Amino acid sequence: MLVQSILLPALAAVAHAADYSGHLRPQAHFSPPTNFMNDPNGLFYDDKRGVYHLYYQYNPSETVAGNQHWGHATSPDLYHWTNQPIALSGDKPEEYMFSGSAVIDSNNTSGFFPDQDDGVVAIFTVDTPTLETQNIAYSRDGGYTFTKYENNPVIDIGSKQFRDPQVTWHADTGNWVMAIAYADDLVIGFYTSPNLRDWTHASNFTQEGLPGVQFECPNLVKVPVDGVISKETSKYVLFISVNPGAPLGGSGTFYVVGEFNGTHFISEVAQETLFDFSKDNYAAQWYSGIPEGEPPVSVGWASNWDYTEEVPTGPLEGWRSATTLPRAHTLTKVNGSWAVTHRPFKGLSSIKGEQLLNKHLKAGDVNLDFSSVSSNAVAFDVSLAGIDTVSPVGEVNFNFTSSSTGEHLDGGLSLHDGYFWINRAGTHLFTVADDGNYTSSSSTIVPSFGNGTFGFSGVIDRSVFEVFLGHDGSQSGTMTFFPTAPLDTLTISAEGLNNRTSVSVTAWGLESGWNSTQA
C-alpha cells in the first residue's frame, strides 16, 4: 500500500521534458514537447474535473510523420497546457494509432464502467501496412491511461483506406453516431451503435463536385444558428478534410450544411464552403462534452502536408507543427449562404495581458513596438466605421515587422473590391524557394459592408498567424510563417479612405500558456 501511494504520483508525473523558449515556438498555441505532431485527436471536455483533453497524432521519435501515437496534453482553459504521457501506442511494430475521437460514456452504455459516470472511450483507427480498422479503448481515470478493448477491432471492412472515426451522441435516437472517411472513394460513412462496441453501417454521404484526392477526418457537428438570421436554432454541419487536392493546394478543410436525423446527413447546399482562406488549417476536430447551450469548440492542425515535414522548426528547435487557436463557432448567413463563424475560445481572456494600443485614425500610420512582450504573442483588432457602402474606397493595411531584420508578415483590406489578403513572403527562414508549394499569400473577398462597419482581428504568435474577418468572424485565415528573428513591431496604416470613415485599432500582449521549460 505504502509503496503504491509513493509510486503512483511519481509515475503520473512522467511527462516529456521540453523547451518552449525557441523564437519560433508558439506561446498561445499548443505544440508538442518535441518531434512531430499532426491531427488533433480525441478532443473531450471533462466537465466534472474542468479539464480539456487534447490528444494528437504524434511521432515521438522524429520531426517528420511516422510511428504514429496518440500524444496527450491537458488544460483548464485550452490555452495553458500540461504535457501528459503518451496515451495510445501500437502493440507491435508497424501498428500505428491513427486519428479518432473520444467521448465520456456517462450512462455506461459500453459496460466498461461498473462504478462510475465519467468513463472515457476513445474510438480510433489502427493502421497497419495492409489494413485500417476501427478500434476502441477505455479509460477509468478520466482519460490519462487507456485499456484497449479485448475484442478489437470493432469495425473491419478489409480496407486500407478507411479511417478517422468521429463519434457523437445522438440523443433523439439514443445512439452513438460515427462519421468516418472511406478515404479513396471520397465518401463519408455513418455508423450507429447503442454501446460503442457494436456498430451498424447506416448511410453514406457524398456530393457531386466535392474536391480532394482523399477524404479524411470528418466531423459531424450540430452548430447553433445566430438567432437574428434564421428561425432554425441549429443546423448540422459536416466538415471534411481533404489531402491532397484541397482547393488551396495540399491539405485543407471544407464543410457542407444540412440536416441529420440519426442515420442520414442531407446536404442543403449545392457547393462546399472552405473552412479557412489560407493554407494552414487542417483536420480540425470538435470537442465532445461541451456543456449544452455553449457554442461548439474546435482545434485544428495549423500546417499543410505540402511542406509540414520541411519547415525549419525541426532542425532549429526539434519540433514541428502546432494546433490552431481553440475556436468557438456559430452559423450565420453571409451574402445569403450559410457560413461557420470563428472566434478565439472565450476571447483569449485567460491569456489576455496588458492593452498596448487603443488609437483611432483616418489616414496615416499607427505604430506599436511590442518587443517588451515576453511571449512575443499579440492579439489585435481593427474596426472600421462610417464606410460609404455605395462606393467604398481606400485601404487599411497591417504590417508585423522585425526591428532587427526588416522581415515582415503583412496584409490588408482594399475597400472598393472587398479584397483581403495576407502574405508571408517577407519572412526568410523558409520560402517558396525551399518548397514551391509554400504559397506566399492568401486572399478572400469579404462580404458587403452592410451598415457601414467592418472589422478584422487576429493573433500573431511567433510562427503562427490567425485572422478573423467581420464582426462575427465569418471567415478565417491561418498562416504559418518562419522569420529569422522575432517580428516585434506592428504598423496599421489607412490610405484613401472616405473622410467619414474612421479606423480604431486595439492590441494586447498575450501571456504565454507555457512555462519556458516544462518538466
Ligand SMILES: *[C@@H]1O[C@H](CO)[C@@H](O)[C@H](O)[C@H]1NC(C)=O
Ligand atoms: C508553470 O510553472 C508554475 C510555477 O512553477 C506552475 O505553478 C505551473 O503549474 C506551471 N504550468 C504548467 C503549464 O506547467
Ligand SMILES: *[C@@H]1O[C@H](CO)[C@@H](O)[C@H](O)[C@H]1NC(C)=O
Ligand atoms: C456498467 O455496465 C456493466 C456491464 O453491463 C455492469 O456490470 C455495471 O453494473 C454497469 N454499471 C453501472 C453503474 O451501470
Ligand SMILES: *[C@@H]1O[C@H](CO)[C@@H](O)[C@H](O)[C@H]1NC(C)=O
Ligand atoms: C443518458 O441517459 C439519459 C436517460 O436515458 C439520456 O437522456 C441521455 O441522452 C443519455 N446520454 C448519453 C450520453 O448516453
Ligand SMILES: *[C@@H]1O[C@H](CO)[C@@H](O)[C@H](O)[C@H]1NC(C)=O
Ligand atoms: C458506402 O460507401 C463505401 C465506400 O464507397 C462502399 O464500399 C459501401 O458499399 C457503401 N455502402 C452502401 C450501403 O452503399
Ligand SMILES: *[C@@H]1O[C@H](CO)[C@@H](O)[C@H](O)[C@H]1NC(C)=O
Ligand atoms: C432519416 O432519413 C432517411 C433518408 O431521408 C430516411 O430513410 C430515414 O427513414 C430517416 N430516419 C428517421 C429516423 O427519420
Ligand SMILES: *[C@@H]1O[C@H](CO)[C@@H](O)[C@H](O)[C@H]1NC(C)=O
Ligand atoms: C511592410 O513593410 C515592408 C518592409 O518595410 C514593406 O516592404 C511592405 O510593403 C510593407 N507592407 C505593407 C502592407 O505596408
Ligand SMILES: *[C@@H]1O[C@H](CO)[C@@H](O)[C@H](O)[C@H]1NC(C)=O
Ligand atoms: C507540390 O505539391 C504537389 C501536389 O501535392 C506535389 O506533387 C509537388 O511535388 C509539390 N512540390 C514541391 C516542390 O514539393
Ligand SMILES: *[C@@H]1O[C@H](CO)[C@@H](O)[C@H](O)[C@H]1NC(C)=O
Ligand atoms: C454575393 O452574391 C452575389 C449573387 O450570388 C454575387 O454576385 C456576389 O459576388 C456575392 N458577393 C460576395 C462578396 O461573395
Ligand SMILES: *[C@@H]1O[C@H](CO)[C@@H](O)[C@H](O)[C@H]1NC(C)=O
Ligand atoms: C453593424 O452591424 C454589425 C454586425 O451585425 C453590428 O455588430 C454593429 O453593431 C452594427 N453597427 C451599427 C453602427 O449599427
Ligand SMILES: *[C@@H]1O[C@H](CO)[C@@H](O)[C@H](O)[C@H]1NC(C)=O
Ligand atoms: C468630406 O468630403 C466631402 C466630399 O469630398 C467634402 O465636401 C467635405 O468637406 C469633407 N469633409 C471634411 C470634414 O473634410
